[in-house]
Amino acid sequence: MELDKMDENDWKYHGEGNKSLVVSHVQFSRVLRLLKYPAEDSENPPQTAEQAFRQIQNIVDFSSNVMSSLLGEKFIHSGEVVKLPLEFVRQLSIKVQHQRPAWRCDKVMDIYSGCALCLPNLTSPALHQPTHTPPLCIEIKPKCGFLPSSKHVSKDIKTKVCRFCMHQHYKVANGKWKRRSLYCPLDLFSGNRQRMHFAIRHLIEEPQNNFKIFKGGQCIYSSKEGSDDSLDLNSLLHHLRPYFMYGNNRINSHMTGKAVLNDFIQVLVNALLSGGGGDGGVVMDRRGEGRSFCEASHFNRERIRHGSQGLPSDSVLFRILQTQMLDTLDIEGLHPLYRRVEQHLQDFPKERTRLQIDGPYNEAFLEKLQKCPTEDDGSVEYAVAKVHQYRVAMTAKDCSIMVALVPSTEEEEDDEGLPSQRRHRDFLSSRPPAFSYSVSILDLDPKPFDSIPRQLRLDQRIVSCYLRTGGSLP
Ligand code: ATP
Numbered sequence: 005m006e007l008d009k010m011d012e013n014d015w016k017y018h019g020e021g022n023k024s025l026v027v028s029h030v031q032f033s034r035v036l037r038l039l040k041y042p043a044e045d046s047e048n049p050p051q052t053a054e055q056a057f058r059q060i061q062n063i064v065d066f067s068s069n070v071m072s073s074l075l076g077e078k079f080i081h082s083g084e085v086v087k088l089p090l091e092f093v094r095q096l097s098i099k100v101q102h103q104r105p106a107w108r109c110d111k112v113m114d115i116y117s118g119c120a121l122c123l124p125n126l127t128s129p130a131l132h133q134p135t136h137t138p139p140l141c142i143e144i145k146p147k148c149g150f151l152p153s154s155k156h157v158s159k160d161i162k163t164k165v166c167r168f169c170m171h172q173h174y175k176v177a178n179g180k181w182k183r184r185s186l187y188c189p190l191d192l193f194s195g196n197r198q199r200m201h202f203a204i205r206h207l208i209e210e211p212q213n214n215f216k217i218f219k220g221g222q223c224i225y226s227s228k229e230g231s232d233d234s235l236d237l238n239s240l241l242h243h244l245r246p247y248f249m250y251g252n253n254r255i256n257s258h259m260t261g262k263a264v265l266n267d268f269i270q271v272l273v274n275a276l277l278s279g280g281g282g283d284g285g286v287v288m289d290r291r292g293e294g295r296s297f298c299e300a301s302h303f304n305r306e307r308i309r310h311g312s313q314g315l316p317s318d319s320v321l322f323r324i325l326q327t328q329m330l331d332t333l334d335i336e337g338l339h340p341l342y343r344r345v346e347q348h349l350q351d352f353p354k355e356r357t358r359l360q361i362d363g364p365y366n367e368a369f370l371e372k373l374q375k376c377p378t379e380d381d382g383s384v385e386y387a388v389a390k391v392h393q394y395r396v397a398m399t400a401k402d403c404s405i406m407v408a409l410v411p412s413t414e415e416e417e418d419d420e421g422l423p424s425q426r427r428h429r430d431f432l433s434s435r436p437p438a439f440s441y442s443v444s445i446l447d448l449d450p451k452p453f454d455s456i457p458r459q460l461r462l463d464q465r466i467v468s469c470y471l472r473t474g475g476s477l478p
């Protein structure tokens with residue numbers, strides 16, 4: 005990719021979140037992630053080009069120096085900051101505008117800084133050979149997987165119903181979504197296959213912004229409100245069926261939709277519980293199951309047939325959960341410490357740099373949060389360490405998992421026999437099809453220091469809305 009010869013025709017709209025818009029290269033496995041800001045500021049950008057560059061460099065540093073060491077390097081691709089020609093960015097923004105979902109258009113793409121984050125395209129992994137069946141990539145934004153146990157929690161309901169489930173009531177009450185999702189993160193993070201299966205089924209039923217499926221790099225399934233060309237369950241089955249035909253199913257093509265979906269979810273659960281690359285030596289997190297069950301989950305606890313082993317300690321879900329749990333005090337216990345830091349910075353503004361409030365996100369930052377004393381000694385250092393931990397946990401509560409499933413070729417599945425025999429055997433095989441998978445984590449931006457007061461207000465609103473309306477809704 006030559007940065008001085010960029011052509012908007014080589015790039016296409018790929019997707020977007022609340023903070024950034026992503027375009028993918030039509031040929032190479034690359035994406036560009038561009039910043040967005042509120043549409044009302046479209047005439048005058050909220051920051052200079054240098055500040056935008058700094059912001060993206062901070063994202064790269066935070067991901068590669070902080071999150072990668074907490075979540076595991078094997079899952080992380082931090083990318084690099086690139087400086088693009090402004091004319092290219094302007095043309096690109098015009099080109100993608102009509103493909104953007106209407107509900108995301110309260111923000112506009114940054115066309116002034118020319119800065120972007122260049123990343124590998126995780127939805128069209130390089131391991132895929134174009135002649136074979138295209139890979140399936142599943143993106144899950146799992147959200148927070150545990151109930152707070154901090155003594156600072158003031159409302160009992162927060163220790164019984166998880167944040168995601170309460171937030172759903174709030175979002176429906178405020179018109180953000182028409183229907184409530186019955187996905188519960190505590191089921192996904194349980195490590196119990198039945199509960200995980202149940203959780204993923206509900207992600208498929210009501211994807212909102214927590215679930216997407218890509219085939220050969222194209223989004224084929226996402227929230228209906230999210231995009232015009234997103235499809236319903238029948239067309240998803242149409243896409244999935246060829247990947248899950250085997251044995252008799254392949255001959256008489258009588259595999260029911262339910263069976264296809266079950267196999268698909270099964271494969272996804274396997275990938276989520278794997279080490280992300282197939283290495284062994286797994287230790288189970290046996291405390292897992294008892295720790296969390298959300299009272300709002302529709303999963304029937306009596307249905308559990310097999311006891312859970314908890315999450316394997318090298319699985320992506322375990323690493324994300326551990327990082328989320330750096331939020332030990334809950335926002336209610338953290339906020340007074342935030343105020344302590346804020347007060348200190350008012351008295352000594354120059355301390356902002358030494359305490360690394362806005363970065364740099366380097367090893368020293370990581371050390372500050374890892375060497376935090378267990379007891380509050382009243383110091384600003386303790387308060388800063390807890391704030392840093394909380395911000396890292398926030399990032400882990402907001403990240404996405406990308407699972408890439410590549411159907412195994414017949415040669416990989418079976419090494420014996422002649423090619424013709426192999427094909428024949430495979431054709432009649434009663435085994436479910438095999439996939440090789442790779443698991444990555446994306447969207448690891450640092451959350452700003454001053455977003456903390458907003459977090460407290462949001463928490464209060466969500467809880468009071470739930471107490472008013474939630475418990476009574478079906
Ligand atoms: P959020 O609102 O979740 O914070 P965001 O604005 O921070 O989102 P991202 O989640 O990083 O943005 O990117 C938006 C979407 O673009 C993702 O949900 C994903 O579908 C796609 N995407 C991002 N990075 C990549 C990548 N490296 N490869 C493929 N697709 C990507």
Ligand code: ZN
Nearest residue numbers: 166169188298
């Ligand atoms: Zn829940």
Ligand code: MG
Nearest residue numbers: 021403404447
């Ligand atoms: Mg995201």
Ligand code: MG
Nearest residue numbers: 021023447449
């Ligand atoms: Mg994000």
